[in-house]
Each structure stands twice: as C-alpha cells, then as structure tokens.
Amino acid sequence: MSDPASLSRLIEIVGERNALRDPADMAPYLREWRDLYVGKTPVVLRPGSREEVSQILAHANAHGLKIVPQGGNTGLVGGQIPDDSATEIVISLSRMNKVREIDAAGFSMTVEAGCTLQAIHDAAEAADRMFPLTLGSQGSCQIGGNIATNAGGTAVLAYGNTRELVLGLEVVLPDGSIMEGLRSLRKDNTGYDLKQIFIGSEGTLGVITAAVLKLFPLPRERDVAFVGLSSPEAALELFSTARGRAGAMLTGFELMPRVGLEFTLRHLDGTRDPLQAPSPWYALVELSSGTESGDEQAPTRALMEAILGEAFEAGLVEDAALAESGAQAADFWRLRHGLSEVQREEGGSIKHDVSVPVASVPAFLAEAIAAVEAKVPGCRPVPFGHMGDGNIHFNVSQPVGADKAAFIAGWDDMNKVVHDIVQRYGGSISAEHGIGRLKRDLLAEVKSPVELEMMRRIKQAFDPNGILSPGRVL
Amino acid sequence: MSDPASLSRLIEIVGERNALRDPADMAPYLREWRDLYVGKTPVVLRPGSREEVSQILAHANAHGLKIVPQGGNTGLVGGQIPDDSATEIVISLSRMNKVREIDAAGFSMTVEAGCTLQAIHDAAEAADRMFPLTLGSQGSCQIGGNIATNAGGTAVLAYGNTRELVLGLEVVLPDGSIMEGLRSLRKDNTGYDLKQIFIGSEGTLGVITAAVLKLFPLPRERDVAFVGLSSPEAALELFSTARGRAGAMLTGFELMPRVGLEFTLRHLDGTRDPLQAPSPWYALVELSSGTESGDEQAPTRALMEAILGEAFEAGLVEDAALAESGAQAADFWRLRHGLSEVQREEGGSIKHDVSVPVASVPAFLAEAIAAVEAKVPGCRPVPFGHMGDGNIHFNVSQPVGADKAAFIAGWDDMNKVVHDIVQRYGGSISAEHGIGRLKRDLLAEVKSPVELEMMRRIKQAFDPNGILSPGRVL
Numbered sequence: 001m002s003d004p005a006s007l008s009r010l011i012e013i014v015g016e017r018n019a020l021r022d023p024a025d026m027a028p029y030l031r032e033w034r035d036l037y038v039g040k041t042p043v044v045l046r047p048g049s050r051e052e053v054s055q056i057l058a059h060a061n062a063h064g065l066k067i068v069p070q071g072g073n074t075g076l077v078g079g080q081i082p083d084d085s086a087t088e089i090v091i092s093l094s095r096m097n098k099v100r101e102i103d104a105a106g107f108s109m110t111v112e113a114g115c116t117l118q119a120i121h122d123a124a125e126a127a128d129r130m131f132p133l134t135l136g137s138q139g140s141c142q143i144g145g146n147i148a149t150n151a152g153g154t155a156v157l158a159y160g161n162t163r164e165l166v167l168g169l170e171v172v173l174p175d176g177s178i179m180e181g182l183r184s185l186r187k188d189n190t191g192y193d194l195k196q197i198f199i200g201s202e203g204t205l206g207v208i209t210a211a212v213l214k215l216f217p218l219p220r221e222r223d224v225a226f227v228g229l230s231s232p233e234a235a236l237e238l239f240s241t242a243r244g245r246a247g248a249m250l251t252g253f254e255l256m257p258r259v260g261l262e263f264t265l266r267h268l269d270g271t272r273d274p275l276q277a278p279s280p281w282y283a284l285v286e287l288s289s290g291t292e293s294g295d296e297q298a299p300t301r302a303l304m305e306a307i308l309g310e311a312f313e314a315g316l317v318e319d320a321a322l323a324e325s326g327a328q329a330a331d332f333w334r335l336r337h338g339l340s341e342v343q344r345e346e347g348g349s350i351k352h353d354v355s356v357p358v359a360s361v362p363a364f365l366a367e368a369i370a371a372v373e374a375k376v377p378g379c380r381p382v383p384f385g386h387m388g389d390g391n392i393h394f395n396v397s398q399p400v401g402a403d404k405a406a407f408i409a410g411w412d413d414m415n416k417v418v419h420d421i422v423q424r425y426g427g428s429i430s431a432e433h434g435i436g437r438l439k440r441d442l443l444a445e446v447k448s449p450v451e452l453e454m455m456r457r458i459k460q461a462f463d464p465n466g467i468l469s470p471g472r473v474l
Numbered sequence: 475m476s477d478p479a480s481l482s483r484l485i486e487i488v489g490e491r492n493a494l495r496d497p498a499d500m501a502p503y504l505r506e507w508r509d510l511y512v513g514k515t516p517v518v519l520r521p522g523s524r525e526e527v528s529q530i531l532a533h534a535n536a537h538g539l540k541i542v543p544q545g546g547n548t549g550l551v552g553g554q555i556p557d558d559s560a561t562e563i564v565i566s567l568s569r570m571n572k573v574r575e576i577d578a579a580g581f582s583m584t585v586e587a588g589c590t591l592q593a594i595h596d597a598a599e600a601a602d603r604m605f606p607l608t609l610g611s612q613g614s615c616q617i618g619g620n621i622a623t624n625a626g627g628t629a630v631l632a633y634g635n636t637r638e639l640v641l642g643l644e645v646v647l648p649d650g651s652i653m654e655g656l657r658s659l660r661k662d663n664t665g666y667d668l669k670q671i672f673i674g675s676e677g678t679l680g681v682i683t684a685a686v687l688k689l690f691p692l693p694r695e696r697d698v699a700f701v702g703l704s705s706p707e708a709a710l711e712l713f714s715t716a717r718g719r720a721g722a723m724l725t726g727f728e729l730m731p732r733v734g735l736e737f738t739l740r741h742l743d744g745t746r747d748p749l750q751a752p753s754p755w756y757a758l759v760e761l762s763s764g765t766e767s768g769d770e771q772a773p774t775r776a777l778m779e780a781i782l783g784e785a786f787e788a789g790l791v792e793d794a795a796l797a798e799s800g801a802q803a804a805d806f807w808r809l810r811h812g813l814s815e816v817q818r819e820e821g822g823s824i825k826h827d828v829s830v831p832v833a834s835v836p837a838f839l840a841e842a843i844a845a846v847e848a849k850v851p852g853c854r855p856v857p858f859g860h861m862g863d864g865n866i867h868f869n870v871s872q873p874v875g876a877d878k879a880a881f882i883a884g885w886d887d888m889n890k891v892v893h894d895i896v897q898r899y900g901g902s903i904s905a906e907h908g909i910g911r912l913k914r915d916l917l918a919e920v921k922s923p924v925e926l927e928m929m930r931r932i933k934q935a936f937d938p939n940g941i942l943s944p945g946r947v948l
Contacts, residue, residue, distance in 0.1 A: 105833035152661050164638055177924045186863040187626050187829045188902035189674055191917055191947055192929050196670035217721045247691045248722035355661045359579035389660040428662035446664055450651045455666050457935040473665055
C-alpha cells in the first residue's frame, strides 16, 4: 500500500472529485469485461490535462509509486487492470476526450487520448473524411489505448495497423517530462522517429496524452458480399483474385467458419443467414471507392460482380449474397463483429490471437484444428478474423455440455499446442492484442535473447525506475 | 589512423580481394555525386555475409574503431561519406545483393541490403507484383540505405514512406550480435517493434543486412496528366479534387514551377514541353488502378477526365495534356525526375528539403520565395516536389552570371531564412533526406531538449561506444 502522504499529493493534483476511492466508483476500472482480470488499486486518478499527468508521473517517479494507464478498458491481455497488490495506481485518460482540431484539407485531426474511437469516426465523417481504424469495441475503446497497443481490426488490409495511422504524438515520460510531438507532417526525417517507440509499447514507456491522426477520403461507395466457401484454400484463392483485381479498393476480407455463423445467429437478435444453404466457411468481402457514381451503377458493384463471377467460374465459391443497401451491408458486418461477444454464450472459450504469412493460413488452420480436436475431443474450433492480414482469432469453444472450469483449466496446454504450430509457420502469438500480463511469460519463448535484451535496454532508457505498467510486456 | 594489427584483422574477415586500399579503387566510395562531401578512409570493406558484418562490428567495438556503413552512395546529407580524419572505416553492403525470395501470394519479398532499388522493382514485376518506393536515384541506390534513411520519393502519397513498406529486418548491432527479424507478418504485436528503431536512424544504431518488404498488386492501368496551373493555390485545390474523387487511386501528385521545366527542357536530351503555352506552375498527376480494363476504356482514364473536367470548370487549370501511351507517361515523369540532376547545369544551387502541412504549401511558398528573392536579388527559386505530402525541395539557383562560389557561401544564411519560415508553419527541415552530417547542427534548433535527450538515450542504449556513424544525426 502506498504511504498516505504520497497518495494525498496525487489526489491534490487531480482534485478530490477526480480521485475515485469508493469501491463502487472504482469497480468499472478494476475488472475487464470477460472477468479474466480483476484487480485492486488505492485510487483511480482521472487527470484533466497533460500537466496533471506530468505531475502525477513526476511524483510517482520520485516516490517509487507504480502507475497503470487505462483507456476504455477493452484490452484483452490484462495490461490495463492493476494487479492484486493494491499498490498499482490507475490513471484513466477518459476525461481528456476532446477532438481538438480537424484539418480536412490536410487530411489530419488532433485528438486527446481519451476520445473514443467512435467519437473520432463521427467527427471525421462530419468533415467528409474517414478515420479507418475499425474495431468491434469502437464504442468504448479510446484512441490512447488503441495507439499504445497498436490496435489492428478489420481495416488493416487497406489502411494498415494503428501505427500507420499516427502522424504525431504527445507523450508524458515516466519522469514527468513531456514529449511535444503533435506534428501533422507526412514526411519528417529529422532524427529518430520517437513516436514509433511508444506505439505498441502497451503503456510501459510513457503515457500518451494526445495524437495527430491521418484521415482519408470518405469512400463514396461501398459494396459488401457474404460468400459461402468450401475451404480456407478457396478463401485464399478468392482473396488473391479480389486483391489482384481491386488493389487498394479491397478494404475488407474476413474469414469465419460455419460454427461461428451459427453462434451469431443463435445469440444475436435480429440476425439471419444471408445464404440459403450452409457452407463450411464464409468470407466477408468489402470493396470501397473514392470515386463518385452519380446515377450510374457503382464501380465497386461492377468490380464485385466481376470478382465473384471469376470465382464462380473457377469453382471457388459455393454461394454469395451482395448487400443491396447500406443497412444490409451493416447486417453482414454485424455477423462478423458480433462473433466476438457471442462466444461466451457457448461456455468456455480458449483464445489465440495469432498471425501467419497470408499464404500459410489454410495449412495452419488444417493443422491447428486437427491438433486441438485431438487434444480435447468434442471441442469446437471457431477460427475467424482478418484473413487478408494472416491474422486469425483461433478460439476454441468447449465441447457441448462439458464442464467450463475444467475446459478453461487446459488454457495454457492448448495455447502451447497452437503456438508451437504458429511458430513453425514463422507466425506471431500475438498479432494484434499485445502481450500485457497474459502473454508475458510466453515472450521469452518467441523472441531471441538479442531481441529481449534490446527491449530491456529501451525500458531501462525510458523508465529506469520501472514505475509504468510493471510486469506488462517485459 | 587505426593501428595496423586491427586493420589486418578486418581485412582478414572479408578477404584481401574485398578490402579496398588502392586510392583508385576506394575513390567511388569517398565522394558523393555533387562533390559536397569528399572523405578519407584507411580501407573500404566489402563483406559478403551478415556473419562478416557481425565480425567486423564486434572487432571494431572491441578496439574503438569507427565504422560508416554505405549503400549506393546516393545520400544527400553526407552520412555515407567518411570524414577527413582517415579513421572512419567504410563498410559497403554492395556485395550482399541477392533477392532471396518472392512470395507473390503473400505479397512480400526478402532481399539483401545491397540490392539496388531498380533490381527490386524488376524482380517484383517479374512476379506480377509492385514494390512502390520510387526515387530518381533508383538505378544506384540500395535498399539498405533506403531503409536506414526512411527514403521518401514520389509514391509516398499512396503507399507511405519506406518505413511503411518494411515487414521485417535483419540488423547487426554495434557489438556484433544479430537481430534476426526477417518476419513477413502483417500483424505482430509481440513486444516493442524493434525494427522501427533502425528505420530512419541513418546507420547510427546498427547495420541493416536484409529486409522483408511489402509488395502490392501491379497496377493494371496508369494514367498520367501534365497540368498547367496559375498558382500553388490552384494546385492545392486540384489536389483536393483529385484525392476526393480518386481516393487511393491517386498515386502521384508532383508540383514544379515554370523555371524548373525550362531547366529540364534546356539540359535533358529528348524532352519537350507537353503544353503549347507556358504556365507559371505545373502539376504531374498520376492515377493507378488494380482493376483490369479488358477492351473497354480504362477507368483511370475516365476518372482523370472527370477530375480535369471539374478543375477546368472551376477555373483551376490553364491547360492539360494526358499521356496517350506508357512511353508518353514516362516522358512526363522524366520532366519531373530529371529536375534533380539538371539544376547543377545552371550554376550553384542551395538546397532545402522541407515539409509543411499540405494545406500550408501555398502560403509557405509565397513567403519563402519572397524571402529568398529579397535576400539574394536575381536568384531563381526552383521549389518542386511532392505536393501531396507537403514535401517541397525548395532549391534556389544562383542569379544568371553570378559567381557560383560566392552564392554557395551564403548557403547557411539562406537555409536559416527558409527554415525559420518552415518552423513557423510547424514544418520539418528534413522531410526525406535525413540529418546526416549536413544538418546535424540544425537538429538542436528544431527538436526540444526532451526529444534530444531521448535520442541520446537510444544511441547510448544501442551503441554505447559510439562506433557507428559518429557525428551523424546526433
């Protein structure tokens, strides 16, 4: 427990109203939505400015207090939840939630760390622009957390990970000094690109307080198809056909198995199967265009029809439905995005967030499905996700009627089976969710001693006292 | 001078044949093409493998020898040329020039650092893929140098800087240890993204020996227009129109002034003005598409006509020529790329490689042109470059008939005038060329003490003995 004088000073910095100590007030900050992590903290601080963040860190650094920054509390690896010791102090950035500026002509916007991703989408769209980062949790996740974890999502294929979408960052360092880097330049080779060090560092090197983001033209047309396929091999061929024909206009390519669609249809209100007969696999294909169609048929529609026509002729596709309206396109996307939340309705689910080279996805899936079915007979693999990026959420639901706790107790063993296969394909055991606390012990297995030593040197260079997000990543 | 025993050991590592000591053999490595930097070295080492690079660095680190890595020797800020002390040892990566693998289905390729950019383009194209990085020097520059300097060029608008095009890196660290990071994953959030630290670090933190690069679909159609404009303001409006209509299909938007076109027409064989009457400014606009046109009219052509039609109606455009063939498109591009080399035919030229927010380009140009003309009456500003990125090569040619040496003597003074204006627009004094030796003293003026301290800590963490590219950047 921190000493009372130190704590009083922190409370003084943010003001009593913004220092939560009542258990009911603190509860939302101490538990993540799947209940996999629940922790304790002496106080939740809600600073209102970068100066307050700076004073908090300077004080913590001088007195050896541990700090855990938190955004929208949607992280999946436990990084944002304090541990059980009740010594880690939570800083929530949620009060710093202003969109400071939109430069439509310059295709950029400046936002504070606590802006929700949805608020950023809305503000960009109001200026006839698009911020492409798209996640299932976008109503509650915050951009500071998105940047700190280099979030992925469904738009990476065309627009890149969060790293590629950041032009400038303002960061408070562990000693309280402020890196003022809110530049909106497309090109700037003056020295080391310091913002890169904080993107994806999961709150271990500094606290992001504001960012300049890249904007894009708002697509004038979008076409979405829901496609039934016989196998992941067919999905890969369809992906190659679509990418070859559509190039940068291919803005989404998501894979899901029949069992995943069944979960969504069973547990999510107002959903229906877009196709008449079941297929073993499905792809959701999205094309977007910056060109205006006027009264004519949209070029994305013609292009989609050409892609699917070629795929039908080649025998790749079993059936396909094209969204006839924006509402229907949203329905198709809901079948995919809804999958994240419905899995818990089917009992225990052991998660893997992995990536392999795109061309290896089918072989990886065949091998991993066989391996987990051999390990736990009757288990239900639900591998879905961003096929175009080689990123599969290889989740496995418990056998129907099995004991949830007993199934979940096999988490680490099943992880090992899957991760070993991932490693053989040169893949990643954390494609987009990060390391946090969940995968910290695995890091040494997948990184070389040289890489681990470099990470430690960076941590030492930026946070020599180890006050920020201790026990996360390293 | 290094002691002879130490030198013998280095020569032993690469073998006599690959250790150049004859002045004639060494000359091409000791002088850059504009003669702005000429240096001395005891030996030019040409290692043939990463193991040899590792042995060289380990030895140098143990004995305090200084090392300067060099790629194609096309850098513009003196980073790759040893100083006058004859103690800095040049390592040329040019023997390590193999394309190791092309994964067409996975849209990636693995190359050694010494591959020329042109060889990479050719290999990708042979596999029906494109590597987008495009520079005037691509016949001789090498990918290791491109990555070490985070090179920009004319394709940044659609595909990003070199940083965005790198999936994995193999780097030899100053102590000789090897970071094996040749991963081809689109998404990998396992710990800090170490490759980012080396990209753009200008050879001061490690020696890049190989890389995995992103590939893209080879565009099926390209359309290029050469457009006469009354002002940079009109160019900015044309850019907004084009980007809004074409989105990701807008793959080039370059600006040049009349005087620049005149230089090219005067000094480059086989060039001609595509337009009948002169305009004060020109834009080169390129659209690319992944879609196949078959026999029909290309969609890029229809889109280009729509963009130019709208711009004519709005009074933005004075005249425009559309390339009717690939050869003519190449001719248009040659007018722009040729500009880099023809400036020297017009006497002294003082260079600035600056960027400002895209929307500020016209105001910046008006102010900077007026300022340099007031400073040196009769001088000829030739500001050209990547308008879509806000990156202008604000070069200034000497007055006709003036003394070259006297004009060049005013280099630093003119830099100061221009850079002060850049700073007021929140811009960068080195958009794509880097800092090297040329702008090292300027860095402290444009970076905050916090940023400089962070850079020093990184240098200290990776190269504590300061053996790599000393006096560059920091």
